[in-house]
Amino acid sequence: METKFDIVVIGSGPGGYASAIRCSQLGYKTALVEKYKALGGTCTNVGCIPTKALLDSTEHYHTAETKFATHGILTGKLSLDFKQLIKRKGEVVEQNIAGLNFLMKKNKIEVFEGIGSFLNNSELNVKHNDGNSTKITSTYFIIATGSKPATIPGVEIDKQRIITSTEALSLPEKPKSIVIIGGGVIGVEMASIYARIGVEITIIEYFDSLIPTMDKDLGKELKKIFTKQNIKILLSHKVQSAKNNGKNATVSFLDASNNPQEITADYCLVAVGRKPYTEGLGLENTNIEVDTKGRIVTNEKLQTKAENIYAIGDVVAGAMLAHKAEEEGIFVAETINGQKPHINYKLIPGVVYTWPEVASVGYTEEELKEKGIEYRVGKFPFSASARARAAMEKDGFSKILSDPKYGELLGMHVIGPRAADLIAQGVIGMEYEVTDEDMFRISYAHPTYSETLKEAYMIASGQGAINI
Template identity: 70%
Template sequence: MQTDFDIVVIGSGPGGYVAAIRAAQLGYRTAIVEKYSVLGGTCTNVGCIPSKALLDSSHHYHDILHKVGKMGIEVESAKVNFTQLIDRKAGVVKANTEGLNFLMKKNKIQVLSGVGSFANNTQLKIKAADGTEKTVSSTYFIIATGSKPATISGVEIDKKRIITSTEALSLKEMPSSMVIIGGGIIGVEMASVFSRIGVKVSIVEYTDSLIATMDRELGKELNKILSKQGIEIFVSSKVQSAKNNGDSATVSYKDAGGNEQQITADYCLVAVGRKPYTTGLGIENTKVKLDDRGRVDVNDHLQTAEPNIYALGDAIKGPMLAHKAEDEGVFVVETINGQHPHINYDRIPGVVYTWPEVASVGFSEEQLKEKGIGYRKGKFPFLASGRARASDDLDGFVKVLSDDKYGEILGVHIIGARAADLIAQAVIAMEFEITDLDMGKIPYAHPTFSETLKDAFLAASGRGAINT
């Protein structure tokens, strides 16, 4: 049967646009469907990219206030121009979305604007913003619709005083205070942005640790560092409700001792995770199934119950990470092409862009204990790094977990300067099954932050000079 396209991708986030580009490279007639007026999805527009722009801006300001003086740099005055802060963020986002537009044109990918919903497994109805509709047919479809902010019982997001990270990234005026529900990745990153520029920030976290999905030593160290930076942190605290007072918001919660507590701030930012965006897709008109969390059910090939419909990224199970979605975008298209691609989900790193940064790959120490896997541990503090001392970035450590018999790397966990970049070396070590000793014996430039990895690898192998 003749179709309009070979592959239609629904959603233009990192997974979607990477899938579309790979499809076009392989010669498929490709289209991408996007309901918003710009490409890039959450990551480019209201997630990864704008948050990092604000994190970098606030980091520079914080360094001017608290760091450069002891380096011999005197600054008479420094102040935050909040409007310029937000405008600069918007400029970064605009440059990225324009780059995506260029890539679509360069690869001859047709962009279809509107909300896509399945009429059946071979036809997709697209409703544009002006209400007009059209139907396109395709041999294959890829669901890459991403996710949206989640909330909890008792907390209704009104986007005015009770907001998500989306609204927080585009506030018109700088608040004086903010309470954040959730101490996960989004919560601590947003806390860092606003605390650094002088906003009084409180975090209320349900579990007993920040970034609780990562190795617990990382969360414990991050709690200590963020508290030292002036952020108020309440763990083991269950939020009961959030109320919009008109010009402020009040969060009521039970603390670790079961006592009723309240925090009132200019804004309440809800950062309790994200949920897949799979509503309105017309799934019911196909054999595609959703699980109890609204995620698209897929097999090991990321194929749904309809053999010609695939799904990826935040719309399916697994960590909601842009780079995971990108890898899956390539994986799906190459699978359709008859190739045999591979993704090792244990090799996908997670990163938190606080300062110091946090990065992790592989098993946590808690997971190894739970599974009964024997391991040895090597730790090295940034405090002992010459490069870290030169830049006055002394907080944190590298922790290497390796197999206690063969020395294969099982997990690497970093909290420290440039952890987001350093973790790539650990991913390589794990992907190619290099031992802790071999990773410690290769040359590292001196002085560099990467030497903290070298010493942690050596410590795990039993040859380290320091093993804290």
């Protein structure tokens, strides 16, 4: 087995595999090191892909339960095969892993299974699961080892009753109740999955809004929608501890008035974010530095303090998003190649795959206020959309923020059906500095969800909306 390479990528998540493929395309002899048997990292195995598979499955069930009769579709008594739900999720994951294996072979990328640990700036020891080791040398290295679930003081994850999203994706049977610590992206997506199939859900969030890093209007609207779905939401509450009782778990917390409270549920799901994963990498044997949050320090080229070693994705600063990691992986490959690629981090969209979906790109209204930047707001509800009414999807809105002088787009925030797809238009508009007037002057098919964007652009530009 060859052990000398031009570029070695450590970690096979979206950032790692995208980077390895691009390196190979550019003519570099490339290797990929992955500690697990399956390629794909967190996103493919226990994150983005399985979560979306379950979100889609449970949305089908919820639609059948709550909307089919209105459409004139009578199913009789509805039932749920929870084991099949989980099995189907696993099949989707396996299909994606098979695709990645094919891409590695197609691009002639050597894959090493094992834990990669730096011996120095140019050598990596890979310890295999059978106990043997392989020493690899390379001109360049790209660290893409991702992240793992974080927790808070007083809450110890035992993977039995106090769990993370990883365990929540493969529960042995449908629970009766779950208390979720954290109302961010992971927390609300997991809440959606289980609430749709009749599980009693309580979200405990420290901040005063759900999805607190996104535009506040989105969090307010999502809270309204979740409340209609019988999800209990406790905002401005501080969790103190969680205890495994054997058959259930008890979470103790302080309410908004600082009064001690507790709640018991079948499971306590900890969804308070993720932290960089660099354990066992042997960074101490290199010139690489980490910051106080455990993130690898890089420059604008994503180059570490060791000039031949780069780092991307969740192990560096910035949003922990699969598509951000992919962009960075390709960026680094092309940078090593002498090209001058570009990433505008403000234009990397964020998406929450609840239903309705939530998507955001650019500045939030709160950020513009904080920076003292003048702006106009165009906001149009899906309840006024003919397409949304026909589909019984009237919750949510499209919101546009634009510059009052030139009409330049500053931000787009959507909560509604297919928001994850609609947000791409905002990314394009902002990347190429298109104005709000330019965006409403183009033709939109009728009836479509995208017309809510057209109306929001019109309102932001100062022209009244045309009700659709």
